[in-house]
Amino acid sequence: MDGTLVKLTFGKPTPQAQEPDLKNVYVRPVNLKSGPHFTFVYRYATRDVTKNFPPATALETARSLLGTAFCDAHLFTPLQSAQVEIDAEGKARLRQRVASQAPTPRRERHDREKRRPVPLTAGWLHRLGVTNSEGRPREGMAAKLRQIQKFAEILGSLLTDAGLLHDTNAEPGSGISQPFTVVDMGCGKGYLTFAAASMLRDRARVVGVEDRQELVTLCNEVTREEKLESLNFIQGNIATATWAEDSRCDVLIALHACNTATDDALARGIAADAQLLVVSPCCQKELRPLMRPPAILSDALRHGIFLERQAEFVTDALRAQLLEWAGYRTKVFEFVSTEHTARNVMIAAIKEHPSRQQGRLERLRGFAQFYGVPTQALARHLGVDLASGVTT
Numbered sequence: 165m166d167g168t169l170v171k172l173t174f175g176k177p178t179p180q181a182q183e184p185d186l187k188n189v190y191v192r193p194v195n196l197k198s199g200p201h202f203t204f205v206y207r208y209a210t211r212d213v214t215k216n217f218p219p220a221t222a223l224e225t226a227r228s229l230l231g232t233a234f235c236d237a238h239l240f241t242p243l244q245s246a247q248v249e250i251d252a253e254g255k256a257r258l259r260q261r262v263a264s265q266a267p268t269p270r271r272e273r274h275d276r277e278k279r280r281p282v283p284l285t286a287g288w289l290h291r292l293g294v295t296n297s298e299g300r301p302r303e304g305m306a307a308k309l310r311q312i313q314k315f316a317e318i319l320g321s322l323l324t325d326a327g328l329l330h331d332t333n334a335e336p337g338s339g340i341s342q343p344f345t346v347v348d349m350g351c352g353k354g355y356l357t358f359a360a361a362s363m364l365r366d367r368a369r370v371v372g373v374e375d376r377q378e379l380v381t382l383c384n385e386v387t388r389e390e391k392l393e394s395l396n397f398i399q400g401n402i403a404t405a406t407w408a409e410d411s412r413c414d415v416l417i418a419l420h421a422c423n424t425a426t427d428d429a430l431a432r433g434i435a436a437d438a439q440l441l442v443v444s445p446c447c448q449k450e451l452r453p454l455m456r457p458p459a460i461l462s463d464a465l466r467h468g469i470f471l472e473r474q475a476e477f478v479t480d481a482l483r484a485q486l487l488e489w490a491g492y493r494t495k496v497f498e499f500v501s502t503e504h505t506a507r508n509v510m511i512a513a514i515k516e517h518p519s520r521q522q523g524r525l526e527r528l529r530g531f532a533q534f535y536g537v538p539t540q541a542l543a544r545h546l547g548v549d550l551a552s553g554v555t556t
């Protein structure tokens with residue numbers, strides 16, 4: 165009882181137990197006004213009895229339970245767990261396990277919950293129908309809420325990596341070097357746009373671009389009601405929309421912009437010299453009918469599902485290579501688990517090195533030619549002829 169105890173549980177009542185309806189005892193540390201104590205919850209068949217003991221008495225009580233009332237004691241600390249079992253002959257056996265199997269202390273879990281990038285009480289979550297008035301996910305919206313939180317968490321760390329946000333441990337919205345512009349292309353109902361704005365508060369201007377006017381109107385209404393002055397939504401096409409006077413874009417986001425709309429968005433970000441590009445492509449339909457994979461793959465790719473997945477892979481791998489060629493360091497990873505959405509690959513690109521290196525161009529052309537890909541939307545935007553080199 166050196167201060168590291170998370171919990172101690174007693175189970176498997178002994179045959180000689182004096183209270184046969186006592187099923188378990190659970191012990192946890194607790195801070196009372198009178199100092200540190202241990203709470204013992206005695207779980208009977210039909211009721212619980214709680215008693216608080218100071219450390220010395222708690223130790224004594226715990227000792228007296230093992231072997232007389234219970235055959236089994238399980239102790240958890242943040243670093244390990246230990247189990248003592250007493251067999252029918254009275255012999256004790258000790259088993260120990262390392263940290264990962266020990267439960268997270270309650271207080272730590274509580275702190276982690278408090279550190280959610282988007283507070284559950286955010287008014288926009290409620291107005292967009294994600295949470296109810298108590299800040300709990302509405303029916304069918306739990307996965308969306310997890311996706312929003314995950315996105316905000318990833319965006320925070322990418323902004324830090326890109327040098328736009330300086331202190332990840334600071335309060336969300338603080339520690340930013342200078343105001344910058346975030347543009348979310350094909351923002352839909354704006355879940356992720358609001359998440360970005362709410363995380364960055366007034367340190368960044370956040371713009372949502374969306375084709376469907378009714379969604380733009382809804383999002384702007386919520387923005388007004390919630391007094392999110394740094395956020396606005398505009399109706400327009402990803403390829404041509406303009407925002408403010410300068411159409412500045414330091415961070416380009418395009419999640420689940422179908423097919424080549426992702427390429428249009430990436431091209432806008434690159435043209436604006438954005439520091440960070442974050443896309444999660446979907447419906448990669450362009451290359452499937454164009455690809456002429458090598459004969460060695462023909463038996464495998466005669467199965468439609470394999471061809472579809474291969475086309476997705478080739479599309480996104482080519483995008484990542486084109487981004488590298490355009491001067492970005494890329495990361496490709498799973499954004500949320502496939503349990504929440506099948507559209508879960510994220511490509512993040514941070515402006516870093518000089519663009520247009522010949523070696524990279526040759527490698528990406530070799531890749532495209534291996535799969536018999538004659539052209540691709542982002543390559544066209546960037547003036548890259550996949551068959552024979554750069555056309556600009």
Ligand SMILES: C[S@@+](CC[C@H](N)C(=O)[O-])C[C@H]1O[C@@H](n2cnc3c(N)ncnc32)[C@H](O)[C@@H]1O
Pocket residue numbers: 349350351352353354355356373374375376400401402403418419420421422425
């Ligand atoms: C699948 S939703 C994704 C919404 C949001 N980005 C998200 O991940 O939650 C795609 C949105 O992009 C919009 N969109 C698709 N192509 C577009 C384009 N070329 N210009 C503007 N909006 C577009 C659609 O209207 C739709 O609302």
